[in-house]
Amino acid sequence: MEFLAYFGRAALVFYPVYLTGYLGLSVSWVLLCMVMVSWWKKNRRWKDARFGTAVDFVENETHVIDRELRSALQMASWVHFPDAEKVDWINKVLEQAWPFFGMYMEKLLRENIQPAVRLSSPALRTFAFTKIHFGHVPLRITGIKAYTDEVDQREVVLDMNLSYEGDVDIDVVVKPPVTAGVKGLKLKGMLRVILEPLIGQVPLVGGVTFFFIRRPTLQVNWTGMSNLLDSPAFSSLSEETILDIIASLMVLPNRMCIPLIDQVKVDQMRFPLPRGVVRVHLLEARDLLAKDTYMMGLVKGKSDPYATLRVGNRHFTSRTIKENLHPKWNEVFEFVVHEAPGQELELELFDEDTDKDDLLGTYNLDFGEVKKEKELDRWFPLEGGESGEVHLKLQWLSLNTDSSLLCESTDGRACAMLSVYLDNASNLPRDHKEITEHQKHGRHAKEARLTRRTPDPNSFVEFSIDKDVQKSKVVFASKDPVWEEGFTFFVHNVKTQQLIVQVKAQEKKNPLGVLNLPLSRLVNTSDMTLDQRFQLEQSGANSQIKLKAILRILTVEKPPPKIVLEPPPQVNRGSNGPASAPSVDTASSPALPSNHVPAAKAPPPARAPDFSSRSNQDYLAHRRGSFLASEALRSAPPSSNMRRYDSHSLLSDNSIASSRFDLSEGASYPEAIRNHQGSFGEIHLTVRYTSLRNKLIILVNACRNLFPCSDKGTDSYVRLYLLPDQTWRHRKKTHVKKRTVNPEFNDKFEFNVPLQEAQTRKLDVAVKNSKMFHSRERKDIGMVMIDLSQMDLTKGTTEWYELSLPGLKKSS
Numbered sequence: 001m002e003f004l005a006y007f008g009r010a011a012l013v014f015y016p017v018y019l020t021g022y023l024g025l026s027v028s029w030v031l032l033c034m035v036m037v038s039w040w041k042k043n044r045r046w047k048d049a050r051f052g053t054a055v056d057f058v059e060n061e062t063h064v065i066d067r068e069l070r071s072a073l074q075m076a077s078w079v080h081f082p083d084a085e086k087v088d089w090i091n092k093v094l095e096q097a098w099p100f101f102g103m104y105m106e107k108l109l110r111e112n113i114q115p116a117v118r119l120s121s122p123a124l125r126t127f128a129f130t131k132i133h134f135g136h137v138p139l140r141i142t143g144i145k146a147y148t149d150e151v152d153q154r155e156v157v158l159d160m161n162l163s164y165e166g167d168v169d170i171d172v173v174v175k176p177p178v179t180a181g182v183k184g185l186k187l188k189g190m191l192r193v194i195l196e197p198l199i200g201q202v203p204l205v206g207g208v209t210f211f212f213i214r215r216p217t218l219q220v221n222w223t224g225m226s227n228l229l230d231s232p233a234f235s236s237l238s239e240e241t242i243l244d245i246i247a248s249l250m251v252l253p254n255r256m257c258i259p260l261i262d263q264v265k266v267d268q269m270r271f272p273l274p275r276g277v278v279r280v281h282l283l284e285a286r287d288l289l290a291k292d293t294y295m296m297g298l299v300k301g302k303s304d305p306y307a308t309l310r311v312g313n314r315h316f317t318s319r320t321i322k323e324n325l326h327p328k329w330n331e332v333f334e335f336v337v338h339e340a341p342g343q344e345l346e347l348e349l350f351d352e353d354t355d356k357d358d359l360l361g362t363y364n365l366d367f368g369e370v371k372k373e374k375e376l377d378r379w380f381p382l383e384g385g386e387s388g389e390v391h392l393k394l395q396w397l398s399l400n401t402d403s404s405l406l407c408e409s410t411d412g413r414a415c416a417m418l419s420v421y422l423d424n425a426s427n428l429p430r431d432h433k434e435i436t437e438h439q440k441h442g443r444h445a446k447e448a449r450l451t452r453r454t455p456d457p458n459s460f461v462e463f464s465i466d467k468d469v470q471k472s473k474v475v476f477a478s479k480d481p482v483w484e485e486g487f488t489f490f491v492h493n494v495k496t497q498q499l500i501v502q503v504k505a506q507e508k509k510n511p512l513g514v515l516n517l518p519l520s521r522l523v524n525t526s527d528m529t530l531d532q533r534f535q536l537e538q539s540g541a542n543s544q545i546k547l548k549a550i551l552r553i554l555t556v557e558k559p560p561p562k563i564v565l566e567p568p569p570q571v572n573r574g575s576n577g578p579a580s581a582p583s584v585d586t587a588s589s590p591a592l593p594s595n596h597v598p599a600a601k602a603p604p605p606a607r608a609p610d611f612s613s614r615s616n617q618d619y620l621a622h623r624r625g626s627f628l629a630s631e632a633l634r635s636a637p638p639s640s641n642m643r644r645y646d647s648h649s650l651l652s653d654n655s656i657a658s659s660r661f662d663l664s665e666g667a668s669y670p671e672a673i674r675n676h677q678g679s680f681g682e683i684h685l686t687v688r689y690t691s692l693r694n695k696l697i698i699l700v701n702a703c704r705n706l707f708p709c710s711d712k713g714t715d716s717y718v719r720l721y722l723l724p725d726q727t728w729r730h731r732k733k734t735h736v737k738k739r740t741v742n743p744e745f746n747d748k749f750e751f752n753v754p755l756q757e758a759q760t761r762k763l764d765v766a767v768k769n770s771k772m773f774h775s776r777e778r779k780d781i782g783m784v785m786i787d788l789s790q791m792d793l794t795k796g797t798t799e800w801y802e803l804s805l806p807g808l809k810k811s812s
Helices: 002-023 028-059 061-073 088-120 239-250 266-270 367-373 432-441 445-451 614-621 627-634 650-654
Strands: 128-133 140-147 156-166 169-175 178-195 207-212 217-223 256-259 276-286 305-311 314-317 328-337 344-351 358-366 375-381 389-400 416-426 459-465 468-471 482-491 498-505 511-518 529-535 544-556 583-585 682-690 695-704 716-723 744-752 762-769 780-787 797-802
Touching: 002 028, 028 061, 088 128, 088 140, 207 239, 207 266, 256 266, 266 416, 266 482, 276 305, 276 344, 276 367, 305 328, 314 328, 344 389, 358 367, 358 375, 358 389, 367 375, 367 389, 416 459, 416 498, 459 482, 468 482, 498 544, 511 529, 511 544, 682 762, 682 780, 695 716, 695 797, 716 744, 780 797
Parallel strands: none
Antiparallel strands: 128 169, 140 156, 156 178, 169 178, 178 207, 178 217, 207 256, 276 328, 276 389, 305 314, 305 344, 344 358, 375 389, 389 544, 416 482, 416 544, 459 468, 459 498, 498 511, 529 544, 583 744, 682 695, 682 797, 695 744, 716 762, 762 780
């Protein structure tokens, strides 16, 4: 067949030459034809390159403009184009509302903060605010950035750069005559605001969540310092203490949440499941600075480098390599990622000394890049030093609920992650003596209260898995404390490890209650989640604690292959829209990075038409779409020629799938199909959803009893659309099975959509003949529309579906 095809192409090329000689025409006609063909090919390549350049500009507008301006204007190195927008109108609103903000803060400090401070220590029982004034200088927002990539479809993510240099005037009395106060405050940081979920009713937003991704910077101008230092209660008060308080409330993983509707769950807003886990391999460094000197600096030695890695409040330090400018560590660290993009890996290299360690260089890496690429393995240049590079390998680990993926490693790496949301406790004993007296004498709690009065406990909760210990905040003077905090742990052995929960009183060694939760219990529960009240041991008879424990299996995601293509003869590409829009990738073609131009090369029997050609536009105008598109067009106004469901870029306006649009009312089915009496056949499909990979899987198994388009059968293939996505790039098609009415395809296709969204979609399936009867006739030989909302996608289904054709009445 290959030889016959080659022979046919050769004959097609040389036949005009033979015909020219046979008719006695001039050789100029042959040369003219060759010139016209060469010009047409060159013009087509130029059009494809132009379309590719236009699409690249639309999708990377900021980067292209920045690059061109730098190259054209030869700007200084310190000139840069920020990606944050100035929002002076918001600052005007804040300036107008600032006095009312001061009123709110005064009420908050007096009614909430002041009682909490008095209960925190016996030395602060007379603590009181004597003056609260937040000044006339309001908070300013110096820049705001809205994310459209890597965010969910039902949320809005904003990053606000805050700057506050206010004339705050706050005075407090600790214990007469000990006084203190604040006369000025400087605060700078980046606040992330998330509006989710977006809903179809007023107020359009279900809730507001805001937090600092990194700890902000703070400077406080204290007053009354001579008296302040005399107070043992305030001797440890500093900017770090205040920052710790802010971090416990508003720095990841802690969040401030404001629900706007009753249907929103506060625990999911306050502590959502993390985005994933990043495994950082600190491999080596090279060309580091030599910081050690001898003989008064005359002789330079080497350095003793070590690295510190920080993500939020989690901090690690590597081992020190003595006297080496090219150290090799080969150490592995793991970090929980709550926000990507947003959270950064902060890497610092130091030279270890006996007095003060010298900084060799720093590097910050946004985890959004790791989430996008799945794996990064490269050398990163160090900043803040004259030279030096560090070699890192970063892997993105996804969170799954499939216990079959559990693989416990022997090298100390985590195999799972445990998230714990601590809600509240009830009926806690006041102290350990109340527990022992109740167990010894068996007295009722009411009788015990009558015999002895003790204050309610100041309690906190301590979680531990082996040596990993984490503590909650302290709730003062309450038998029913409410914490509402979240914690994460790395798990290395699910079968043997357990979560130990201890409720403790402040400054007391004996716990008020204990709970042991084996992690193996979570594996056998639904969605690997436990959300309930647990009875505390070694505590009161009715002492309980409410918490939510979620176990997730860690799996390493493989990066997509790096494919660099030249401008192809046919460009078929959609826009790089928001990550929340469902991206559709075929099973055989992984998703390409956004900086590459993919080329969709269809098989010869089903080659996509070139819409840049006028002849192909005429050809497309005489094609008819499938059933759903034609019905939509019939119901559309007469002025509308077609309905496009997805048009995000220049190419998507031109790359419209011809099989989905009815552009000509004069088109019809072939006469053989119109005269057919009986069934058009059946198709065997398997439809299921994999929660592990968050993908909708469609298996096109086979067809039977198809309409025979010739004496030898039918050259058939199957085309799929997951409506309403019906542009050319969203099309899925099987390979062609020739000369048979019972083809077996066994092709697998994947649609990257969330389960909730997949349950609202429809699957458009069409069986087509690859050899058309006539250029003006449709090649559909059978269709079926499957409503996914009518089936259980998680369990899956495998059925035979009967094919039909729109506009034709089936006769048995």
